[in-house]
Amino acid sequence: MMLARRARDWLPALGVFVAGIGLWQGFVKGLHVQRFLLPAPSAIWTAFSSNQNQLWHEGWFTFQEALGGFAIGCTAGILFAIIVARWDLLGSALMPYAIAANAIPIIAFAPITNAWFDPLTKTSKMVIAAVLCFFPVFVNVVRGLRSVKPEQIELMRSYAVGELTVFRLVRVPTALPFLFTALRVASVLAMIGSIVAEYYGGSLDALGANIEQDASLFQFEKAWAEIIIASLLGIGFYLAVVALERLATRWQPREEIVGA
């Protein structure tokens, strides 16, 4: 019953998907669009299914870079945020720079990190992904830890408990929604960072290096198939973070995304 309703809720979106693919196919075939401009979905599907093993191998390689960078960057962001939120002076010294750094296109450093680390290793890509993830997590967690209302602290003070208890019982739960907002952004940034860094040179086991190579060798169908893999992994990563968020903040009121 519930499942049937869920399925019905998704039906319009599914309809749009099918219609979109159909229009694309008709557009490319009907107007004889050149394959280097836009290949037909059927041609992309052929390239996808005949290269499946290689594609998933590349995808997994890149995903490991993204996941590694995500883990390093987010952990560092959380730790720094805890320190900065605790000691105000440190916060007022560092926060302006963190907010500024959050606004600069860090991805522009990708060729530099390739020069610092061996471009064929996963490390060079993890570094850029980690730096990309660090700032939004850092800034948001500091905000979260500080958004506790003064009365909440006063109430805890009236119970005569220590700072650590206040941190555990009040600050951490208050900061959780802020953290997860940042983690969602970071999951996307980690994938973008890894793939773009691979464009500037990387192992041919990686998705980005292959997209770049296939596009320059006129293998557009395969490049599109690789983009689809990247998209699937990106969406999967994002949804995993969302699932974790729902688990960790079950108490929050939330709207259903589809239907009511």
Next chain:
Amino acid sequence: MSAVSIKNVSKEFKGGTKALEDIDLEIEQREFVSLIGPSGCGKSTLLRIVGDLIEPTSGGVTVNGKPARQARHDHDYGIVFQDPVLYDWRTVARNIALPLELAGWDRNRRSQRVDEMLDLVELRGFGEHHPWQLSGGMQQRVSIARALSFDPALLLMDEPFGALDEMTRERLNAELLRIWQASESTIVFVTHSIAEAVFLSTRVVVMSSRPGRVSKLIPIDLSQPRSAATREDPRFFELATEVREALHMGGGYDMPLAATGLSEGAT
């Protein structure tokens, strides 16, 4: 022994703002004392000094014969703010149980007490709800239940019904009196409302501002227990008028300028 003894308390904030000057006040056991005054008279500051949430610049407070600091460490205070300050990630029951958890009560004792508290504030059946599922009045009742859960000797309330509509406010006033009579607590209550202060209190402390001082103590001799009829008692009106006049004598009571005929510079 007085429940609260405030001696020569002054408070000056950083920047030189004098919030309170030479406050002396004795509150007896089982009293219900309201602090009333214009905004900025330091009534909330005084409440926080009694609860050892703010330190006075000079003077001291003892609670049941102990310094305020000691009383706080002994869990003698229950506090209710204007904002219910409920923790959204905890259910109603776990919000009420929070001070008990921190005081190391075991699970069985906790859940038994939570049930008693839910009955006391007439929220039986709402224990597993989350705070955002309740109305403002219900949230404030949870906040009161939490403050009373560990039987504190002194209940400090900072405009607890200030954000509620008039109907809810009158109902909760009556409920609070019932709860107070059922418990052994002394209550110190900050409010803006003359009617609320007179209806609830055994004594009203009228304060004046800049710097905050006690300008008049008015004992409220309305008979107990009080009810809706109390609000129509002629004595109720006499006392309300007395409080109102004391507020005006103290100066600075927030009246519309048009009504006072004073320009802003004159206040």
